[in-house]
Amino acid sequence: MAFYLLRRMVSAIAVMAMVGVFVFLLIRLAPGDPAVVLAGPSATEQMVANIREQLGLNDPLPIQFVHWMRDLLGGDFGTSIFSGRLVLDLLAQRLEPTLSLSLLTLALSVTVGVSFGILAAWRAGGLVDRLLLVFSAFGYSVPVFVIGYFLVYLLAIGTGWLPVQGYAPIGDGLSRWFVHLILPTVTLSVPYIAFVARIARASMLEVLTEDYMRTAAAKGASSYAMLFHHALKNAGVPILTVIGLSFAYLIGGVVLTETVYNIPGVGRLVVDAINNRDYPIIQSVLILTSGLYVLINLAVDLAYTLIDPRIRY
Amino acid sequence: MLMRVSSEERIIENFREDKTIDNDVLLDVRDLETHFFGEESVTRALGGVSFQVKKGETLGVVGESGCGKSVTALSIMRLLPKMSAKTVGGEVCFHGRNLLDLPEREMRKIRGNKIAMIFQDPMTSLNPVYTVGRQIAEAVEIHSGASRSDALSKAAEMLRLVRIADPERRVNNYPYEMSGGMRQRVMIAMALACSPELLIADEPTTALDVTIQAQILRLIVDLKKRTGTAVMFITHDLGVVAETCQRVIVMYAGRIVEQATVTDLFSRPVHPYTKALMRSVPDRRRGKEHRLPEIPGIVPSLREPIVGCSFAQRCPFATEVCREKSPVLEEYGADHAVACWHAKEVVSA
Numbered sequence: 001m002a003f004y005l006l007r008r009m010v011s012a013i014a015v016m017a018m019v020g021v022f023v024f025l026l027i028r029l030a031p032g033d034p035a036v037v038l039a040g041p042s043a044t045e046q047m048v049a050n051i052r053e054q055l056g057l058n059d060p061l062p063i064q065f066v067h068w069m070r071d072l073l074g075g076d077f078g079t080s081i082f083s084g085r086l087v088l089d090l091l092a093q094r095l096e097p098t099l100s101l102s103l104l105t106l107a108l109s110v111t112v113g114v115s116f117g118i119l120a121a122w123r124a125g126g127l128v129d130r131l132l133l134v135f136s137a138f139g140y141s142v143p144v145f146v147i148g149y150f151l152v153y154l155l156a157i158g159t160g161w162l163p164v165q166g167y168a169p170i171g172d173g174l175s176r177w178f179v180h181l182i183l184p185t186v187t188l189s190v191p192y193i194a195f196v197a198r199i200a201r202a203s204m205l206e207v208l209t210e211d212y213m214r215t216a217a218a219k220g221a222s223s224y225a226m227l228f229h230h231a232l233k234n235a236g237v238p239i240l241t242v243i244g245l246s247f248a249y250l251i252g253g254v255v256l257t258e259t260v261y262n263i264p265g266v267g268r269l270v271v272d273a274i275n276n277r278d279y280p281i282i283q284s285v286l287i288l289t290s291g292l293y294v295l296i297n298l299a300v301d302l303a304y305t306l307i308d309p310r311i312r313y
Numbered sequence: 314m315l316m317r318v319s320s321e322e323r324i325i326e327n328f329r330e331d332k333t334i335d336n337d338v339l340l341d342v343r344d345l346e347t348h349f350f351g352e353e354s355v356t357r358a359l360g361g362v363s364f365q366v367k368k369g370e371t372l373g374v375v376g377e378s379g380c381g382k383s384v385t386a387l388s389i390m391r392l393l394p395k396m397s398a399k400t401v402g403g404e405v406c407f408h409g410r411n412l413l414d415l416p417e418r419e420m421r422k423i424r425g426n427k428i429a430m431i432f433q434d435p436m437t438s439l440n441p442v443y444t445v446g447r448q449i450a451e452a453v454e455i456h457s458g459a460s461r462s463d464a465l466s467k468a469a470e471m472l473r474l475v476r477i478a479d480p481e482r483r484v485n486n487y488p489y490e491m492s493g494g495m496r497q498r499v500m501i502a503m504a505l506a507c508s509p510e511l512l513i514a515d516e517p518t519t520a521l522d523v524t525i526q527a528q529i530l531r532l533i534v535d536l537k538k539r540t541g542t543a544v545m546f547i548t549h550d551l552g553v554v555a556e557t558c559q560r561v562i563v564m565y566a567g568r569i570v571e572q573a574t575v576t577d578l579f580s581r582p583v584h585p586y587t588k589a590l591m592r593s594v595p596d597r598r599r600g601k602e603h604r605l606p607e608i609p610g611i612v613p614s615l616r617e618p619i620v621g622c623s624f625a626q627r628c629p630f631a632t633e634v635c636r637e638k639s640p641v642l643e644e645y646g647a648d649h650a651v652a653c654w655h656a657k658e659v660v661s662a
């Protein structure tokens with residue numbers, strides 16, 4: 001186990017180093033120049049050149065990369081080119097809305113998705129199952145922003161039941177925070193519920209025909225115990241994998257959702273940073289996100305051992 | 314007029330029932346009919362199966378693969394696949410109640426408690442993600458309402474009963490940490506945990522190595538003696554029947570063709586199918602690869618209703634009447650019944 005963790009850590013560092021190189025090159029090779037944006041529309045060539053020099057953008061790429069890595073390893077994520085503020089401070093400000101949205105979405109997708117999938121598998125071909133088929137076709141094919149605007153129109157503008165957009169910090173009251181997050185969470189959850197439910201259904205269907213399910217029934221186990229006790233734990237490994245994957249994909253959806261609902265989160269920070277070619281912010285967010293993926297992956301792999309005793313590291 | 318006839322009939326029926334109520338009978342299966350519903354066809358897996366299991370006896374159920382032994386057991390337990398199979402006729406009387414009419418809630422109180430079942434493949438019949446102790450304990454918890462810890466100590470006791478060494482440690486094992494023979498012992502422990510009145514064992518040794526087969530057989534016979542539970546022992550191996558059972562029913566194409574005490578069946582088989590089976594009783598010394606004998610001819614398709622005797626296509630004694638009318642199971646001496654039009658000729662042949 002200790003050896004396994006060590007191996008995972010080494011590979012995590014390798015992965016993040018590669019992500020670092022890739023991210024670094026990608027944003028620098030993309031068209032656009034932060035100096036131009038910073039200097040503004042009326043700036044002269046000379047002013048732009050001075051800014052470039054100041055920002056170190058004239059150094060050869062390998063030197064720039066080494067500088068960035070050196071700072072990173074020292075825990076320095078740099079300062080925003082545009083606002084001059086520490087990237088970490090900017091991130092900290094934006095973390096709460098993004099985290100709130102992500103975690104609520106995860107909670108909603110997993111509970112609803114898994115239950116939906118289980119019920120669909122339990123009575124395969126039945127009403128719930130057909131409902132899931134329609135729902136997932138819808139969830140996969142309709143883009144997040146369409147669902148978002150539709151829900152806003154229906155539940156916020158039309159009826160006034162829910163706020164149209166914006167975010168209320170958790171410190172200003174739990175219910176205000178929650179009410180503001182309902183629509184964004186539901187919007188973002190639709191495709192994940194579909195995804196998780198489909199996988200849960202498929203894995204459950206497979207498990208339900210296993211011999212040990214018949215053994216459980218022969219013992220006199222109730223339907224509830226059969227489904228949630230005997231079947232779910234066996235279907236757990238693929239379901240957990242999908243949940244891990246969903247969480248990794250969440251970030252793309254978060255950016256869109258934050259835009260639709262005008263939520264000042266990390267997603268919006270990145271979008272603005274990309275528009276401004278604010279390299280330090282983009283780099284930091286991407287490298288931190290990749291670190292998060294690595295951690296989630298590890299957590300998922302470790303969680304497997306809790307579900308299935310045959311899995312050992 | 315009509316009304317009176319039918320009510321009279323009912324009264325007579327009741328009398329008859331009263332007379333046939335035999336205090337020794339534990340399970341009374343009557344005219345059991347189970348169908349599988351496919352895309353386009355209906356498979357008549359059981360075409361009217363009737364038999365009784367007496368208290369404390371071991372009843373053998375033999376027949377070639379596909380003749381309906383498992384379906385009979387699963388119909389009794391009501392464990393058939395819900396989507397595709399249905400018991401369309403008959404009764405399964407247990408303590409004066411027809412199990413087929415019980416609400417699912419009531420049926421659950423029977424399963425694993427009054428009637429328990431073990432299956433052919435011990436490798437796949439245990440849940441891989443729970444310890445064996447917990448799986449045995451579950452049966453105890455469901456039916457006795459015992460606490461988890463009490464149920465777990467009961468599980469250890471049961472493991473000791475099925476002669477698994479070091480039961481206190483073994484309760485914490487997962488199935489993958491055990492051999493096939495040991496897993497089948499766990500299945501037996503689980504099945505007997507609530508002291509059922511009837512244990513249905515569906516080919517419990519077929520999937521095991523020969524030496525392990527013998528051990529498991531001995532265990533079942535021994536536990537049966539000690540607990541007094543009745544056993545319905547399903548097998549395709551007449552040799553196993555001889556070793557374990559008191560009475561036996563022989564099935565063919567979803568019907569019972571002969572029923573007798575074991576001594577009677579072996580000394581005086583009547584039905585041509587039983588005789589053919591006897592002739593080719595596999596030599597147990599040859600190893601585990603003994604399947605049932607090759608009897609020339611084909612088993613009738615269960616997709617169409619069988620007209621006449623289901624064995625007619627393979628039977629050397631078949632005549633016109635065999636192909637037209639289905640023989641019913643009739644008394645043929647004490648505690649012996651046969652479904653064959655030409656039983657007398659066959660016996661003297």
Ligand SMILES: Nc1ncnc2c1ncn2[C@@H]1O[C@H](COP(=O)(O)OP(=O)(O)O)[C@@H](O)[C@H]1O
Pocket residue numbers: 349356358376377378379380381382383384385394397615
């Ligand atoms: N799951 C199933 N789907 C369709 N038909 C089945 C199924 N299980 C059994 N049958 C039918 O029932 C017949 C009896 O099967 P079974 O009772 O399993 O035989 P065995 O005597 O070997 O236990 C088979 O020949 C087959 O036609």
Ligand code: SF4
Pocket residue numbers: 584585586622623624625626628629630631632635640652653654655656
């Ligand atoms: S009824 Fe006829 S065909 Fe059937 S077993 Fe008897 S002799 Fe053979």
Ligand SMILES: [Mg+2]
Pocket residue numbers: 379382383384515516
């Ligand atoms: Mg079978």
